[in-house]
Amino acid sequence: MFREVVLGLAGNPVVEGALKRYGMQLGAARFVAGATLPEAIEHIRSINQKGVTVTLDHLGEAVRQQSEAVNAKDSYLAMLDAIHQSGVDANVSLKLTMMGLGLDEELGRKHLLEIVDKAAEYNNFVRIDMEDSPYTEVTLKLFEEAHAAHPQNVGVVLQAYLYRTMDDLKRLSGPNKNFRIVKGAYREPVSVAFPSKADVDENYVRLVEESLTRGNYTAVATHDERIIGRVLKFVHEHNVPRDQFEFQMLYGVRFSVLESLAKQGFATRVYVPYGEDWYAYYVRRVAERPANLLFFARALLDR
Numbered sequence: 001m002f003r004e005v006v007l008g009l010a011g012n013p014v015v016e017g018a019l020k021r022y023g024m025q026l027g028a029a030r031f032v033a034g035a036t037l038p039e040a041i042e043h044i045r046s047i048n049q050k051g052v053t054v055t056l057d058h059l060g061e062a063v064r065q066q067s068e069a070v071n072a073k074d075s076y077l078a079m080l081d082a083i084h085q086s087g088v089d090a091n092v093s094l095k096l097t098m099m100g101l102g103l104d105e106e107l108g109r110k111h112l113l114e115i116v117d118k119a120a121e122y123n124n125f126v127r128i129d130m131e132d133s134p135y136t137e138v139t140l141k142l143f144e145e146a147h148a149a150h151p152q153n154v155g156v157v158l159q160a161y162l163y164r165t166m167d168d169l170k171r172l173s174g175p176n177k178n179f180r181i182v183k184g185a186y187r188e189p190v191s192v193a194f195p196s197k198a199d200v201d202e203n204y205v206r207l208v209e210e211s212l213t214r215g216n217y218t219a220v221a222t223h224d225e226r227i228i229g230r231v232l233k234f235v236h237e238h239n240v241p242r243d244q245f246e247f248q249m250l251y252g253v254r255f256s257v258l259e260s261l262a263k264q265g266f267a268t269r270v271y272v273p274y275g276e277d278w279y280a281y282y283v284r285r286v287a288e289r290p291a292n293l294l295f296f297a298r299a300l301l302d303r
């Protein structure tokens with residue numbers, strides 16, 4: 001309910017204008033690792049020093065012009081170069097609408113394949129984030145195409161709130177498949193997504209267990225410690241090798257939990273977004289947790 005209200009309000013032009021003006025000073029900086037690539041690389045370096053790897057995201061989504069999509073693609077090629085040259089331990093995460101998918105499927109496809117080719121040259125990896133449900137089918141299709149070209153260098157995200165996801169997981173499972181499993185962050189109708197959080201949580205655990213059982217590399221991306229506890233129990237009881245899964249969290253959220261998992265010898269990764277275009281990303285983080293809105297309101301009153 002809270003999530004629906006925040007995601008709905010955030011689309012209002014007055015709210016958007018005010019938030020864009022003050023949001024960075026009032027809380028968005030907690031979730032965003034700077035405006036530029038060099039700043040982001042420095043953040044990655046200090047995260048790596050704590051035994052945690054990174055997936056780097058250049059903020060932005062749903063471009064409106066082809067030139068913006070080309071710039072977005074070039075920024076990802078530059079990120080892969082910078083990661084390689086600096087020697088930090090990081091891969092990249094991208095959104096296909098930022099690559100032009102919403103303008104023209106062929107454009108999104110071409111840009112994705114170019115980025116995955118480059119990642120393969122560096123023996124690095126591209127994670128395709130999952131966006132809202134109109135893009136689910138085409139995202140999975142383009143993932144499969146990129147995976148056929150470079151099986152070791154690309155993976156996709158599956159969202160536990162969608163009814164379809166268990167079928168997708170079963171259909172897509174196979175050698176060298178690499179899935180990040182998340183609960184899902186967009187506003188979705190009840191016709192496609194579980195409305196109840198308890199159902200999403202249950203489906204999340206079922207998906208992780210199914211993915212591990214089928215031998216896929218599985219990124220368990222959640223801050224939910226109850227779920228992390230259940231996954232730890234499952235991998236212990238089923239002798240799942242530690243190199244078959246990792247835990248992932250978002251920059252600015254519960255880092256101490258991730259650090260403690262890293263100290264216990266589990267593979268861990270932080271999703272680090274950077275760039276100027278932080279609005280939509282920040283709104284989804286606020287929608288996930290009422291306390292983030294209180295944090296924002298307190299900062300506003302303190303001014």
Ligand SMILES: Cc1cc2nc3c(=O)[nH]c(=O)nc-3n(C[C@H](O)[C@H](O)[C@H](O)COP(=O)(O)OP(=O)(O)OC[C@H]3O[C@@H](n4cnc5c(N)ncnc54)[C@H](O)[C@@H]3O)c2cc1C
Nearest residue numbers: 129130182183184185221222223224248249250271285288
């Ligand atoms: C690495 C990573 C990548 C992701 N990629 C995608 C993607 O491609 N597509 C997509 O739809 N979604 C993505 N998400 C977001 C995801 O779908 C959820 O919206 C988000 O992770 C919150 O759900 P949760 O699993 O942490 O569980 P929740 O039940 O929402 O949260 C569990 C607890 O974690 C803490 N917490 C959760 N979120 C926050 C927050 N924003 N601020 C502070 N505390 C918080 C709270 O204490 C909360 O009680 C990603 C999440 C992660 C961690």
